Amino acid sequence: MDKLLLALNLVRIISVLCCFSAAAYTPEDNYLISCGSSAGTMVGQRFFVADDDSGSVTLTSPHSTAVRASPGSVPVSDAAALYQTARVFAAPSSYSFKIGRPGRHFLRLHFFPFVSQSHNLAATSFKVSTQDAVLIDSFTPAKNDMSEPVRDEFLLDVARDTLVVTFVPLAGDLAFVNAVEVVSVPDDLMAGPARTSLGQQLIPAFLPLQMAYRVNVGGPAVAAHNDTLWREWTNDMSYLASSSADIVTRELAYNGSLDHLAGEATRDDAPDVVYASARQLVMSTMVGQMTWQFDVDKRPASYLIRFHWCDIVSRAPHLLSIDVYVGSHTVVTRLDLSTIGGNGTLAVPYFMDFILDSSDPSGKISIYVGSSWSMKGNRSAFPGPILNGIEIMKMHFSSGSVVVVEPTAGSKKQNLAIVLGSICGAFAVVSIAFALVIFLRKKEDKLLPSPSQSPSSTPWMPLLSRFSLRSRGPGASEAGSSSFAVDKDTPGAIPIAGSSSPSYRFPLAMIQEATDNFDERLVIGAGGFGKVYRAVLPDGTKVAAKRASPESRQGAREFRAEVELLSGLRHRHLVSLVGYCDDGGEMVLLYEHMEHGSLRSRLYGGGAATALSWAQRLEACAGAARGLLYLHTALAKPVIHRDVKSSNILLDGGLAGRVADFGLSRAGPEPELDETHVSTAVKGSFGYVDPEYARTRKLTAKSDVYSLGVVLLEALCGRPAVDPRLPKPMVNLVEWALHWQGRGELDKVVDRRIAAAVRPQALAKYGETAARCLAERGADRPAMEDVVWSLQFVMRLQDDSGLDFSDVNSLNFVRELTPPSDPRRHEDEAGGEEEGATATDGEYTDVSMRGVFWQMVNVGGR
Known part of the structure; x- marks a missing residue:
């Protein structure tokens, strides 16, 4: 057995040395893993080692199985042996690789869903x-052609x-992989600048690039062993579009020597066979272009496209002139390859990078190559345009949650210490909790509800039944609350104690x-608290059920916060709480069902729903601002949402628009005590958190104003607050949009789907409003009431029959208008209502506790 292992290792070393001796680049990290073998x-x-082999690779597989394909189930190919086995995972598991040289690495994952005796x-x-x-x-072989x-x-x-x-199995399924490669690449493989479709010059950001296509144009397919970095290149014939019978192309092969100039393309950028072959447009009397079309993700994404050229057709310098377009974007015009070396040298390998900032929703990338001489008289005197190679890489980033299964480390003694420490810690926690429960039972025994109405305990919050829910106060009207209501006779539904709002406690069975x-x-x-389910109650009412996940970082505190807060507040621009459930170890919140989903999903969620119009986006943002204004002003102390997005x-x-998800909300400063802020740990969502709050931990209502400012830009630009898929200057929406706002050119970043509908006066006011909301200092931001006023003013400016003021450069214009008196305020001054009553009437919701709003604008749908 030892001799056999020695022989295998010797074969491995010899094969690797032979491979490297022929390669121009020797990777410091070169892991080739045959999974399940x-x-x-x-x-x-190349030699792929078994995945349970000892070394610098760690397989973390508590529930994995090595499986082998049934005879004849794997197609015959040069790499067929790699797909005869697989590692199958029943739970999240990982491979861990020690990295000797940080930097760019190829990660290649091999998949073939064969059939075995057991799987x-x-x-x-x-x-x-x-x-x-x-x-x-989401990798689902059954939904793809995996022959x-x-x-x-x-x-x-x-x-x-x-x-x-x-590797993380989804929805109770399995995960698998046949082979894994981790190979370091040269530092300069992605070091050069790229032209973008917005006319910028950028160095591609260091974010994951997913290979979509690698094509040897006009030449043969290239196997991995003929590439210094073990890349595979396909032929271009299947992507070549025949747009016209008059467009004729031909394949070229070059037998001469290539002239690799210093600072230009090397054999690591593409093998010589790519640069020594090309496809050429045969020049004719017709004006035409060679066209290639590639299928990509229908969801808008950014792509890095690399064009490879080598002038193997010209007999003299300055004859070849090439124009290249990607869709409607110009990549380059009048490209003269003989100028690359500066002295008219031909046959010089060269590549050019282009970043397509957003692909077409049709899911197609079209590449056109034509000649700059096509409008000249004697076209036959010039060689036709050529292209040698194309690489298309998706600038890849998923918004899904990252799952990491770290490899176990340490000796058995360390593991034993961890186990003993965990046991002791758990025992201490249980002891303290038990003592606390006994203490509270003795102190509050008389306050406990009767057994018939006592909620079941839950491991997350055993004392849930003891908190009291905020009453909305006497005299609070229901007239303007949501039309939603649960039948009070619904079986099992128990009204929440201490609350006059229509919220109920439901049994888990229901x-x-x-x-x-x-x-x-x-x-x-789904969110930080858990998944949200569409549900239908016994009386036919549609609701949204948000179920807490045990793995969530949010839990009992957020659950309690939402129940307490929403049971005491009602407003037409807040999502109403229907009820909750804490039976059987579950924490479930029931809300009104919002049939059109979230604003995010309707802006850029990638679903089938029609994108919102400019007017609809304005109304949604204004509605959210009204809901936040109510939170800030309806109670004695403002309620700060803290997670506006x-x-x-x-x-x-x-x-x-209705504001939802109050799990992170908390009471703001006490005005009567002249408090300006509350000090608290920073919570919120990345890209939306107020930078002043993040820096000082001082939370104010102006923190919500900042977050709403980010939402205003999202609605205008139709893109996420942070999108690492984009070039570096565009990643952060706030920085990008405010740059153009400061130049007075905000129209350049408007979502192209609504750009034609946005009136310049409305855009100017809207941009100014968003910029003021996003001021670095909270003191420089407007109050939420000013934001509501300004958005209403924007809607009036947008209205074709509305205002057309030239001076829309300041919020002061709106604030200087004198609001008329409100008859209800006179009633209050005359003692018409009890002291301490809160404004919860739907017709009263835009009334600030610090002043009464004049409804200058009659906005439809309010």
């Missing part, structure tokens, strides 16, 4: 992530000393029936 596997000139790998669904990004959000193996390739910037690749026992097919959203603004049947 019990022995090494030779593929061409059908086609019936799987899973995702793959590293420590920094979700690489594959041939798939090799997903990513170019990652690895800054850590360990790369952890985690929730399970309403959600088909939390069927995954009914999931309509487009996914927490929901749209009802009339597309009116």
Whole structure:
């Protein structure tokens, strides 16, 4: 056995040395893993080791199985041996690789869903992530044509000393992988600048790039062993579009020597066979272009496109002139390849990078190559335009949650110490909790509800039944509250004690029936608290059930905050709480069902729903501002939402914006005590958090104003607050949009779907409002009431029959208008209402506790 292992290792070393001796680049990190195999596997000139082999690779697989394909189930190919085995995971598991040289690395994942005696790998669904990004959000072989193996390739910037690749089964399915490659690449592979479709020159950001296409144009397919970095190149014929019978192309092959100039393309950028072959447009009397078309993701995304050229057709310098377009964008015109070396040298390998900032929703990328001489008289005197190679890489970033299964480390003694420490810690926590429960029982025994109405305990919050819910105060009207109501005779529904609002406590059995026992097919959203399910109560009422996840970082505190807060507040621009459930160890919140989903999903969520118009976006933002104004002014102390974002603004049947998700909300400063802020830990969502709050931990209502300012830009630009897929200057929406706002050119970043509908006067006012909301200092931001006023003014400016003021450069214009007196205020001054009553009437909701609003604008749908 030892001799056999020695022989295998010797073969491995010899094969690797032979491979490297022919390569121009020797990678410091070069991991080739055959997953599920019990022995090494030779593929061409490379040796893939078994994944349970000891070394610098750690397999974390508490529930994994090594499986082998049934005879004849793997198609015959040069790499067929690699797909005869697989590692199957029943729970999140990972491979961990020690990184010797931080920097760019190829990560290649091999998949082929074969059938074995115990598994059908086609019936799987899973995702793959590293420590920094979700690489594959949902890999489902059954939904794709997997008759041939798939090799997903990513170019990652690895800054850590360990790369952890985690496989996560979805919805109770399995995950699998046949082989994994981790190979470091030269530092200068992605070091050069790229032209963008916005006319900028940028160096591609260090974010994951997913290979979509790598094409040897006009030449043969190139196998991995003929590339110094083991890349595979396909032929271009299947992508070549025949737009006209008059467009004729031909394939070229060059037998001369290539002139690799210093600072230009090397054999690591593309093999010589790519630069020594090309496709050329045959010049004719017709004006034409060579066209290639590639299928990509229908969801808008950014792509890095690399064009490879080598002038192998010209007999003299300055004859070849090339124009290139991607869709409607110009990449380059009058490209003269003989000028690259500066002295008219021909046959010089060269590449050019272009960033397509957003792909077409049709899911197509079209590339056109034509001649700059096409309008001249004697076109036959000039060689036709050529192209040697194309690489298309998705600037990849998924918004899904990263899952990392770190490898176990340490000796058995360390593990024993961890176990003993955990046991002792758990015992101490249980003892303290037990003593606390006894103390509270003795102190509050008389205050406990009767057994018939006492909620069941839950491991997350055993004392839930003891908190009191805020009453809205005497005299509070229901006239303007949401039209939603639960039948008070609904079986099992118990009104929440201490609250006059229509919120109820529901038994778990009813929730399970309403959600088909939390069927995954009914999931309509997910967040930090847990998943949200579409549900139907016994009386036919549609609700949204938000179920806490035990793995969530949010829990009992957020659950309690929402129940307490929403049971005491009602407003037409807040999502109303229907009830809650804390039976059987569950925490479930029931809300009104918002049939049009979140503002985020209707802006850029990628669903089938029609995008919102400019007027609808304005109304949604104004509605959210009104809801936040109510939170800030309805009670003696303002309620600060602390998590304002487009996914927490929901749209009802009339597309009116409603503020949702109050798990992070908290009471603000006490005005009567002259408090200016509350000091608290920083919480919120990345990209929306007030920078002053993040820096000082001083929370004010102006923090919500800042977050709403980010939402205003999202609505205008139709893109996320932070999008790492984009070039570096565009990643942060606030910085990008305020740059153009400061130049007076905000129209350049308006969502192209609504750009034609936005009136210049309305855009100027809207941009100024957003900029003031996003002021660095909270003191420089407007109050929420000013934001509401300003958005209403924007809607009036947008109205074709509305105002057309030239002076819309300041919020002061709106504030200087004198509001008329409100008859209800006179009634209050005359003692018409009891002291301490809160404004909850729907017709009263735009009334600030510090002043009465004049409804200058009559906005439809309010």
